[in-house]
Amino acid sequence: GFVPLEDIPVWTPTADVSGEPVCLRNEKLDQKISLYRGDITMLEIDAIVNAANNSLLGGGGVDGAIHRAAGPMLKKECASLQGCETGEAKITCGYGLPAKYVIHTVGPVAQGRVEKEEKKALRSCYKNSLTTASKNEARSVAFPCISTGIYGYPSEQAVHEALATVREYLNEHHDKLDRVIFCVFLPKDYELYLQNLPLYFPAE
Numbered sequence: 001g002f003v004p005l006e007d008i009p010v011w012t013p014t015a016d017v018s019g020e021p022v023c024l025r026n027e028k029l030d031q032k033i034s035l036y037r038g039d040i041t042m043l044e045i046d047a048i049v050n051a052a053n054n055s056l057l058g059g060g061g062v063d064g065a066i067h068r069a070a071g072p073m074l075k076k077e078c079a080s081l082q083g084c085e086t087g088e089a090k091i092t093c094g095y096g097l098p099a100k101y102v103i104h105t106v107g108p109v110a111q112g113r114v115e116k117e118e119k120k121a122l123r124s125c126y127k128n129s130l131t132t133a134s135k136n137e138a139r140s141v142a143f144p145c146i147s148t149g150i151y152g153y154p155s156e157q158a159v160h161e162a163l164a165t166v167r168e169y170l171n172e173h174h175d176k177l178d179r180v181i182f183c184v185f186l187p188k189d190y191e192l193y194l195q196n197l198p199l200y201f202p203a204e
């Protein structure tokens with residue numbers, strides 16, 4: 001069944017971490033982060049982010065799963081948006097999904113090779129998705145691991161960009177969001193987030 005926000009545990013940092021924190025502690029951000037392993041289409045929250053392609057007309061991976069679960073009305077609304085540039089984000093209704101909105105963002109195609117441009121585009125995806133959520137008063141937002149599937153962005157590098165960008169946004173706009181959920185599908189990604197979350201959201 002659907003997973004309501006209340007059933008998604010808040011992530012809390014542990015004091016003993018492997019690496020050096022890259023950010024200072026900010027107690028205003030306590031209770032704002034979740035790490036969830038499972039299907040993003042089941043989340044009963046304000047907004048889920050879709051790792052879409054430039055056409056916004058649906059694809060494989062998480063995009064396909066979101067369109068299947070939302071039903072044909074989603075494709076209809078997406079078709080009216082005239083595509084989306086890489087790094088940008090556009091919002092639609094959730095239709096058959098338990099989430100109220102879908103925020104469609106287009107990650108960079110990396111195929112294992114990351115340079116400045118891809119890194120900048122991936123960061124823009126996270127930033128523009130959060131800005132779009134805030135503008136629409138969506139207070140709970142879940143992200144899949146954008147670009148790390150078919151688009152081939154190396155997972156560990158992607159985790160750092162995701163965490164750095166979300167942390168940066170929350171520093172400025174913590175009042176606008178109640179929860180940011182990193183919704184991972186693969187055990188490897190779950191481990192990477194567990195390892196790296198305390199570096200960006202340290203306990204002390």
Ligand code: ADP
Nearest residue numbers: 039040051061062065145147148149150151185
């Ligand atoms: P991209 O084209 O941006 O690389 P993909 O959909 O291929 O996007 O992969 C992005 C991530 O989404 C991958 O980590 C993949 O395992 C994950 N994923 C696939 N289906 C789902 C789902 N239903 N819920 C959450 N994550 C998913």
